[in-house]
Amino acid sequence: MEFNTQISHFLYAFFFFLSFQSVFSDSGTIGINYGRIANDLPSPPEVVQLLKVQGVTKVKLFDTDSDVLTAFSASGISLTVALPNEQLSSAASDQSFTDTWIQSNILPYHPNTIIEAIAVGNEVFADPQNTTQFLVPAMKNIYASLLKYNVASSIKISSPVALSALQTSYPSSSGSFKSDLIEPVIKPMLSLLQQTGSYLMVNAYPFFAYTANTDTISLDYALFRDNSGNIDSNNGHVYKSLLEAQIDAVFAAMGAIGFNDIKVVISETGWPSMGDENEVGASQANAAAYNGNLVRRVLTGGGTPLRPDEPLNVYLFALFNENEKTGPTSERNYGLFYPNEQKVYDIPLAAAGLGNMMNGSKSQVVAQPPAGGDASVGQTWCVANEEAGEEKLQEALDYACGEGGADCHPIQPGATCYNPNTIGAHASYAFNSYYQKNARGSGTCDFGGAAYVVTQPPRFGSCNFPTSRN
Template sequence: MQAKITKVKAIFALSSFYLLAFSHAFLSRRIGINYGQLGSDLPSPFQSIEYLKSMKAGMVKLYDANPETLKLLSGTDLHVSIMVKNEQLSSIASSEIMAENWVRENVLAYYPNTKIRFILVGNEIFTYNDQKMWLDLVPAMSLIEKSVAAHNIHNIKVGTPLAMDVMDSTFPPSSGKFSSRIPEKVMVSLLEFLNSTRSFFFIDAYTYYPWSLDPSNLDLDYALLKGGNLTYKDPVSGLIYTNLLDQMLDSIIFAMRKLGFPNIKLAIAETGWPNAGDIEQSGANVYNAATYNRNLIKKLTVDPPLGTPAKPGIVIPTFLFSLYDENQKFGPGTERHWGLLNPNGTPIYEVDLTGAISEQDYTNLPQPLNNKPYKGKIWCVVANSANIMDLGPALGMTCGQGNGICDELGPGKGCYEPVSVVNHASYAFSSYWAKFRDNGASCYFNGLAVQTTVDPSHGSCQYPSVSF
């Protein structure tokens, strides 16, 4: 009998080993992609899924639980992440019935033919100053997880993606500390949930942002994961870093350790590099985007997995941002330029998600022209593609802000003539942007405006500008 028990244990251990090895191989070798749909010119979900399959993506992350998309993903080999929207979070947290209904409608209706693997509750909620939502986060996650488990589903993990603003300190990584804005009981509650359910700490990690804030002192190659001879030694831990992403990830690992949670796994919910942006947004170009994503894929598809200096050998599930450029997103130009594909399915730049293609097998990329900070003046004017029918309302709304924005457009003033909606809107856009850029205003105006380095001033009419 003892020999039989020993044999059973050996078989179980061996099968567990192979299951773990298979899981690690899948996660480490198959990169995911974020599929956002905030664009006016994007292909249908059917065509988008065909593109994902042809790219050999291993996972896809949705920002909702769209029924059409989930049906179309049925029968594919794509592992799927779905999302509980922020506005749904509090109602689910308050009701077990609401949580059960959400799971029935958005999981059970498609699973297992659609390979749902992650349910992400909310999106970057600590970025918003909504303390009720913060307090509702873990209760909502717990009720969703409870409902999933009650249906005997054990291969779906529940998590929540957070931005790097969840951190107060990230440098050096050993100083990693969660934001003091977030009550410690909220953070501990989240970590307790992730630890007890063996889920992942999902983080949106973009090396572009810290680099772009200090491009003169932070090495671009270090942010692009190029490796090479440049390294950084953490003065406390003694760990050696060869790229900025590892530093960012390890700061979270150290922050979790300080709260007593050393074993929670990491997942990257979003990462990437913008392929274009506004004139003053240094480093946003195709060359850098391709370089970052290729280096990232190479790093993540190595077998055995590399992990990070603080946690070597771990698998880090990762989703690139994003499938397409999304022209309906607000904010600076980079917000609309993270895509891998054009709307017709052609690549904005070549990238092999499997990591099988070596650098020399890629075709040449256009050399970057904006890696250095821009020095000079920039104006904000009407875009050539703008619909003239939209300019009147936009002009009225902009001038309606007051603050002297459109004073020069009054009869007899310096910029009254020539009297045209295009000229007046250009002046208003440039005036508004120059006045409020430091408060977060962008030269976008619902797609009606574009930046220019050519001074549109004429005669006695001087257009306000922003100097860099």
């Protein structure tokens, strides 16, 4: 073990700080989907305060609830609101309907409540009610109504599209839309977005692709962790994350039908903290890794290999665990927060939170207990992520025991925690010492993906891992 690393880590931190300062001018944005299919959520005014404390400035809703829109008045938070699928037929058939809808759902609130976009429908192509035919006419009528009431210049229109709209997504450069959608709906929709200066909303979930293809997709690739990457054989682009590959498949699909200048907003993406037995990868640690690494990726700037100069703009799914959602267990466990406003796990949601990266931690990942638990449930420990590989573990171990100030004497030869003499056991002890000495603070258990938080005391031989109360 090498302890004399202070100088090298100081230089690393210094140069990282310089790069950190320079990239944020080209960074993307992080927003959150605020769903309310639950019977135990905080009131809308309480939610607004929670979002402001977290530094969130963009929120996507799934309706135009009056109490919610009123709560966001003068908050400084920009909203994307929605016209639901069940209203598409009415919106498509008669502009008087969309006139009334705008008068009732937009004009009484905007601009005191900042409404920056309207999502017309949601994943319409996958809607079992077969509402696809109504989508573009409804979008056109909504836009005409926005023009009529002089708010079209400040409110965009779009429609969230699921990746199932793609016929081909691999390799990314071969991305294409389903042939039966292109002429009747994709081209007219993209043309309208182009004419109105809007963007395509895309719902992309690497979780689904990973769980269906664990034999061919690595977890590191899905979670934005270090990996060898995938090379697109058509253009040589190297992809280090599945989400970027998915988004480039959408860019390629648009380009294939002549739309190369339309931007994309990732209107939904996330990872569940809990799932059913067959939902491989659904865990608190993986959810924290995916969302934490994604936030860091977005806020430190840059685009995808196909469009490197276009920053990523992302809405995480979702703000809360929603207990009345149907379907598998994962559907009720995408939240960043429990209904009591306690974090499910701790990640930064704004640029200010990334400062912890300079403490040797590249994203904040701290597991939190569910509401109503006893005090013992709230204790957490930090352990090594052996999937990170020995080289990364050794580098992080050197930092923790050196500049990090962890108490590493118990893992020296002959000491109480030397055995088992493995890099994983030694790194776990050092990481936990650092974590506890820093009061289990946000960002003190990650080490660039080399560590994660657990809620059960680690067991390595006869070694006892300290807690903050020791």
